[in-house]
Amino acid sequence: MEIARNLIALLFFPSGLFLLAAGMFYEWVDRKLLAQYQNRIGPRWFQPLADFVKLLAKEEIIPEGSNPYLFIILPVIALAGGLTAALYVPVFGVPPAHSFNGDLIVTIYLLSLLTLCMGLAGSNTMDRFSLVGATRTLTQLFAYEAPFLLALLGPALAAGSWQIGEITIYTSQRWLILTQPLGFIVVVIGLMGKLELPPFDAPEAETEIVAGALTEYSGRGLALFRLGKGVELVVGLTLIAAFYLGGVSNPLFFLLKTLALLLVIAGLQALLARLRIDQTVGLWWRYGALLVLVQWIFMIGGRMIL
Amino acid sequence: MQKKMTGEQFTVPIGPQHPALKEPAHFSITVDGEIVTNAFVRLGYAHRGIEKAAEERNWVQTQYLLERICGICSHIHSTAYCLGVEKLAGIEASPRAQAIRVLVAELERIHSHLLWLGVAAHEAGFDTLFMYSWRDRESVMDILEGLSGNRVNYSANLLGGVKCDIDSAQDEAIRKGLEFLKERLKHYLDIVTSDALFLLRTRGIGVMTRNQAEVLGAVGPTARASNVAREIRVEAPYSMYMEIPPIIILETNGDLEARFVVRIKEMIESCRLINEILDYLPPGELTVRVPRRIKPAETIMRVEAPRGELFYFIKSNGTDKPERVRVRTPTICNMTSVVKLAIGSQLADIPVILAGIDPCFSCNDRSVLVDRRGNKACIWTWEELRQYGIRYYYGDRT
Amino acid sequence: MKIGAMLSDVTYSLFRKPITQQYPKTRQEAPARLRGYLEWNPEKCTGCGICAMDCPANAIEMIVIDKKEKQFVLRYHVDRCIFCAQCVHSCMHGCLKMRFDVWELATLDKEHFTALFGDEDDIEQVLAESA
Numbered sequence: 135m136e137i138a139r140n141l142i143a144l145l146f147f148p149s150g151l152f153l154l155a156a157g158m159f160y161e162w163v164d165r166k167l168l169a170q171y172q173n174r175i176g177p178r179w180f181q182p183l184a185d186f187v188k189l190l191a192k193e194e195i196i197p198e199g200s201n202p203y204l205f206i207i208l209p210v211i212a213l214a215g216g217l218t219a220a221l222y223v224p225v226f227g228v229p230p231a232h233s234f235n236g237d238l239i240v241t242i243y244l245l246s247l248l249t250l251c252m253g254l255a256g257s258n259t260m261d262r263f264s265l266v267g268a269t270r271t272l273t274q275l276f277a278y279e280a281p282f283l284l285a286l287l288g289p290a291l292a293a294g295s296w297q298i299g300e301i302t303i304y305t306s307q308r309w310l311i312l313t314q315p316l317g318f319i320v321v322v323i324g325l326m327g328k329l330e331l332p333p334f335d336a337p338e339a340e341t342e343i344v345a346g347a348l349t350e351y352s353g354r355g356l357a358l359f360r361l362g363k364g365v366e367l368v369v370g371l372t373l374i375a376a377f378y379l380g381g382v383s384n385p386l387f388f389l390l391k392t393l394a395l396l397l398v399i400a401g402l403q404a405l406l407a408r409l410r411i412d413q414t415v416g417l418w419w420r421y422g423a424l425l426v427l428v429q430w431i432f433m434i435g436g437r438m439i440l
Numbered sequence: 441m442q443k444k445m446t447g448e449q450f451t452v453p454i455g456p457q458h459p460a461l462k463e464p465a466h467f468s469i470t471v472d473g474e475i476v477t478n479a480f481v482r483l484g485y486a487h488r489g490i491e492k493a494a495e496e497r498n499w500v501q502t503q504y505l506l507e508r509i510c511g512i513c514s515h516i517h518s519t520a521y522c523l524g525v526e527k528l529a530g531i532e533a534s535p536r537a538q539a540i541r542v543l544v545a546e547l548e549r550i551h552s553h554l555l556w557l558g559v560a561a562h563e564a565g566f567d568t569l570f571m572y573s574w575r576d577r578e579s580v581m582d583i584l585e586g587l588s589g590n591r592v593n594y595s596a597n598l599l600g601g602v603k604c605d606i607d608s609a610q611d612e613a614i615r616k617g618l619e620f621l622k623e624r625l626k627h628y629l630d631i632v633t634s635d636a637l638f639l640l641r642t643r644g645i646g647v648m649t650r651n652q653a654e655v656l657g658a659v660g661p662t663a664r665a666s667n668v669a670r671e672i673r674v675e676a677p678y679s680m681y682m683e684i685p686p687i688i689i690l691e692t693n694g695d696l697e698a699r700f701v702v703r704i705k706e707m708i709e710s711c712r713l714i715n716e717i718l719d720y721l722p723p724g725e726l727t728v729r730v731p732r733r734i735k736p737a738e739t740i741m742r743v744e745a746p747r748g749e750l751f752y753f754i755k756s757n758g759t760d761k762p763e764r765v766r767v768r769t770p771t772i773c774n775m776t777s778v779v780k781l782a783i784g785s786q787l788a789d790i791p792v793i794l795a796g797i798d799p800c801f802s803c804n805d806r807s808v809l810v811d812r813r814g815n816k817a818c819i820w821t822w823e824e825l826r827q828y829g830i831r832y833y834y835g836d837r838t
Numbered sequence: 839m840k841i842g843a844m845l846s847d848v849t850y851s852l853f854r855k856p857i858t859q860q861y862p863k864t865r866q867e868a869p870a871r872l873r874g875y876l877e878w879n880p881e882k883c884t885g886c887g888i889c890a891m892d893c894p895a896n897a898i899e900m901i902v903i904d905k906k907e908k909q910f911v912l913r914y915h916v917d918r919c920i921f922c923a924q925c926v927h928s929c930m931h932g933c934l935k936m937r938f939d940v941w942e943l944a945t946l947d948k949e950h951f952t953a954l955f956g957d958e959d960d961i962e963q964v965l966a967e968s969a
Contacts (some may be wrong), residue, residue: 172568303620342787
């Protein structure tokens with residue numbers, strides 16, 4: 135019974151196929167919103183699915199000089215990390231499939247695993263563009279990871295627990311966006327950095343280094359990486375909605391809150407130009423860390439006073 | 441693609457197929473981390489043998505061949521050619537035709553700069569500005585379509601005059617379109633000078649001092665952004681610019697932001713010029729008859745293309761075909777400045793620096809045969825060129 | 839210095855319809871001066887052939903059946919034509935015109951790319967000769 139329940143959670147709902155479909159849906163909404171902001175029509179609803187099917191049909195070319203086992207296994211690990219992270223997060227408004235003390239750190243680590251896999255994939259191939267892209271990916275990982283982590287730990291501190299289930303019980307009674315606004319700003323922009331959305335898309339800057347770390351990927355590997363990115367988008371949005379926007383207690387709230395967040399994120403994407411990698415790092419280590427530290431000082435000070 | 445390593449540095453090839461380039465060229469950039477230490481440019485991918493083909497076509501047909509050297513400066517190429525041929529034949533087009541020529545040239549300048557604005561914003565990563573400036577470009581293209589019949593490559597010129605006239609309906613459409621454009625252009629000027637993240641990518645990047653610009657021979661808006669006042673419409677006015685001179689737009693900084701500002705201000709200045717031409721438009725006929733055979737002579741013609749100074753040398757030999765047409769386009773003057781400015785900057789800035797000179801690679805390509813065995817210069821006929829091609833691809837490579 | 843100078847554009851677009859024209863569902867009306875398909879009015883044609891001489895792309899062929907009787911057939915290669923309208927202006931009698939309503943010329947059949955203008959029997963004669 136237990137095994138069947140676990141298998142269903144892993145393969146179909148809430149992780150697995152349902153999450154993959156949700157990842158494609160959110161990717162479509164993001165592209166459609168971006169197009170609407172730019173006064174044009176975006177893609178039709180089945181575009182991400184069509185991309186996926188097309189990529190599966192293409193030949194997978196393993197470049198010379200790269201380690202073929204790593205080349206093939208890295209996209210699988212990336213996607214697996216994303217799907218596993220969803221098991222601890224209340225996606226779709228249902229309580230997490232598994233929960234234990236300290237799973238917030240594990241979730242964040244699993245999300246970073248995806249970025250790490252992309253960086254490794256880039257440095258695995260002998261292509262100059264991939265090397266530059268991989269360097270930029272890993273540099274950006276160092277840049278936003280600390281402020282993003284601290285901003286996610288703010289609600290954890292307020293709730294007094296490291297367990298996502300307990301934090302969501304605490305945040306469903308109060309909207310932390312009102313009491314920790316700086317943390318909210320940092321976490322939203324941090325999510326954009328993690329997902330490599332503009333203005334932080336220097337690692338995959340199309341006009342400079344073709345496609346960054348994923349330049350040499352085609353066919354199945356690229357399809358899995360893209361699915362992994364979609365899954366990361368859903369999990370990240372769920373975390374922010376659960377922590378700062380008053381919890382996701384049922385599917386309707388989940389949908390509304392994550393889509394509202396996506397509206398803001400797509401707006402920021404449309405509004406801001408791409409930053410160079412050194413400007414990104416400078417921005418994060420100066421303003422990002424500063425903002426989140428100020429937030430923490432206020433929070434701890436507030437708790438001590440009250 | 442093998443990785444070449446010399447110590448800590450490796451070479452990143454940009455082109456000939458690269459998302460940053462709209463047309464093929466090859467830049468091989470040696471980087472050390474993110475800093476560029478050496479740059480090398482190789483052109484010639486879009487060479488089509490147009491100057492050679494012009495020798496086989498009569499004066500009327502050559503105009504259309506030269507118009508297609510570049511898609512976005514097509515009218516100014518044909519204007520330079522028609523002015524040169526009219527000079528050879530000793531004829532001057534009527535004032536009305538000249539005014540319409542200049543009007544279409546100014547509209548083309550607006551079109552070209554709007555296209556460039558979008559492309560340069562896309563290179564910097566600012567896709568929204570790209571989409572909006574290309575949306576507004578549609579209004580210019582609609583004006584040009586109503587006036588000449590085509591959105592790009594509007595063959596408005598004839599030898600001796602123009603094809604299309606401006607009546608009151610056209611006049612109204614042009615004025616209305618320009619009203620809308622002026623508002624949007626002022627908005628873009630505001631964006632380019634005040635958006636914080638965009639300025640991080642453009643302010644202080646690719647600085648070319650006035651001395652460097654003069655030594656490297658930069659022309660056009662690239663030079664005017666470094667305070668070098670080179671503007672053919674004012675220095676050597678041709679056609680209607682003697683009556684309605686434009687104002688030279690200069691900026692002193694010489695960085696990328698200055699190039700953006702110069703081009704947007706030039707667009708606003710073009711709007712003013714067009715309105716003045718519409719007010720001034722003299723009555724008259726549209727074309728003057730040009731003889732089919734032109735007596736032997738040679739002439740040069742300099743005009744101001746959207747990218748800089750365009751130079752034509754035309755030689756006739758008494759028949760109905762030109763003897764030699766030589767075109768020197770402005771991009772080739774600005775290309776060395778890219779290579780010089782690239783060294784010392786970051787890899788992420790290379791596409792924006794390249795886009796900042798408004799490169800038009802189709803205009804660019806020359807072909808020079810260096811024959812090390814002999815010491816003489818020779819002129820090849822069409823047939824010799826064909827035979828060489830056959831030998832090169834199918835036979836011995838002599 | 840402000841962050842997000844395009845904010846007014848971006849928020850305004852959120853509530854506006856996209857500006858993309860949904861071709862082929864909706865078609866913009868072509869302006870009257872659009873240079874589309876060539877049209878030949880044989881009434882005033884003298885068969886001088888200047889249009890064929892001046893065409894930059896060799897898209898017009900003037901086939902003379904009988905010059906005295908003014909029997910001409912014009913062969914027009916649509917795939918070679920660059921729609922420059924030089925022939926329209928070269929013709930001293932104004933026989934040529936470019937239509938503004940026929941401009942969607944893509945086709946799957948290469949036969950449509952060679953058009954013969956003229957009288958019915960003249961065209962038949964030309965086709966018989968070339969067959």
